Amino acid sequence: MATEELVRIDNLKKHFKISNGIFRKNTVVKAVDGLNFSVYKGETLGIVGESGCGKSTTGRLLMKLLEATEGKMYFEGEDVSTWDKQKLKARRRDFQMIFQDPYASLNPRMIVEDIIEEPLKTTDMSKEERKARVKQLLDDVGIPQDYRTRYPHEFSGGQRQRIGIARALALKPKFIVADEPVAALDVSIQAQIINLLVDLQEEYDFTYLFIAHDLSVVQYISDRVGVMYLGKMVELSESDDLYENPLHPYTQALLSSVPVPDIHHVKDRIPLEGEIPSPDNPPSGCPFHPRCPIAKQHCKEEVPSFREITEGHYVACHEVK
Numbered sequence: 001m002a003t004e005e006l007v008r009i010d011n012l013k014k015h016f017k018i019s020n021g022i023f024r025k026n027t028v029v030k031a032v033d034g035l036n037f038s039v040y041k042g043e044t045l046g047i048v049g050e051s052g053c054g055k056s057t058t059g060r061l062l063m064k065l066l067e068a069t070e071g072k073m074y075f076e077g078e079d080v081s082t083w084d085k086q087k088l089k090a091r092r093r094d095f096q097m098i099f100q101d102p103y104a105s106l107n108p109r110m111i112v113e114d115i116i117e118e119p120l121k122t123t124d125m126s127k128e129e130r131k132a133r134v135k136q137l138l139d140d141v142g143i144p145q146d147y148r149t150r151y152p153h154e155f156s157g158g159q160r161q162r163i164g165i166a167r168a169l170a171l172k173p174k175f176i177v178a179d180e181p182v183a184a185l186d187v188s189i190q191a192q193i194i195n196l197l198v199d200l201q202e203e204y205d206f207t208y209l210f211i212a213h214d215l216s217v218v219q220y221i222s223d224r225v226g227v228m229y230l231g232k233m234v235e236l237s238e239s240d241d242l243y244e245n246p247l248h249p250y251t252q253a254l255l256s257s258v259p260v261p262d263i264h265h266v267k268d269r270i271p272l273e274g275e276i277p278s279p280d281n282p283p284s285g286c287p288f289h290p291r292c293p294i295a296k297q298h299c300k301e302e303v304p305s306f307r308e309i310t311e312g313h314y315v316a317c318h319e320v321k
């Protein structure tokens, strides 16, 4: 597997200050709380975890749509925080995001060809070149050419997502964050869009950070998978290794709730009990300890470090030896 770093983040944090009510003034929501990982050129890195664990915030930080509270991000080895406005503007085309809800991300008053052409207007491409690129993109995402003068509301959910994908690809980005790109679609359409996303990566040669709730989706398309819990990464490894040999009790619990087609693979179910604690008041020590079936006293007191256990397999758990 290629291991040339495209992106690296170092102790990345995003804490939101919110004031809610008289008694809980200035609460701090630790949406992302100290992430360390790399994304390698050409790979698909899947990110999974329950609602509210900080997946979208991570994606937005990586896209520079949010300013980090702390920590560093490197893109092709360059410290992104040293980029001035002009440099950031110039490099923005390398970063693109595909959203969960394509309807919300497409301008309802624009026709499809204008939606896809819009990002191209920031380049020095001629009008003819832009038209040719839009035509190619429509073909690549499977939207018939004669639909190009239609408005977003005239399309189905799956088609709208295809349009969102075409727009994201328009500038031939190096890095795409896909934030639950099929979660809002009918199950029957999901596989088509996933297959399209996989095919486009081969054709356009970019790198994915692919966020999903559904572990089975991520397993199918990811080279590596990271599991998040309460703003932290608790396990990260090559996809096959994670599914065959999950080390963190949280990953084990998530996996045991995924239906497995092969009967010989059925593991004992590990129930995931209790509510996810709030990121404005995370538990002491290991954030997973209140729900963990194997937690010991020290898990309540000490934050586990994110350690490499076998080559490329990282875990944050005191009990993994």
Ligand SMILES: Nc1ncnc2c1ncn2[C@@H]1O[C@H](COP(=O)(O)OP(=O)(O)OP(=O)(O)O)[C@@H](O)[C@H]1O
Pocket: 016, 018, 029, 030, 031, 049, 050, 051, 052, 053, 054, 055, 056, 057, 058, 279
């Ligand atoms: N702009 C914001 N202001 C305050 N809190 C925020 C903001 N954005 C996110 N949060 C909080 O940060 C935490 C992480 O949110 P995030 O959207 O990153 O989670 P997620 O893993 O993407 O969840 P989901 O699976 O539901 O999409 C949540 O508690 C959320 O309420």
Ligand SMILES: [Mg+2]
Pocket: 055, 056, 057, 179
């Ligand atoms: Mg999200």
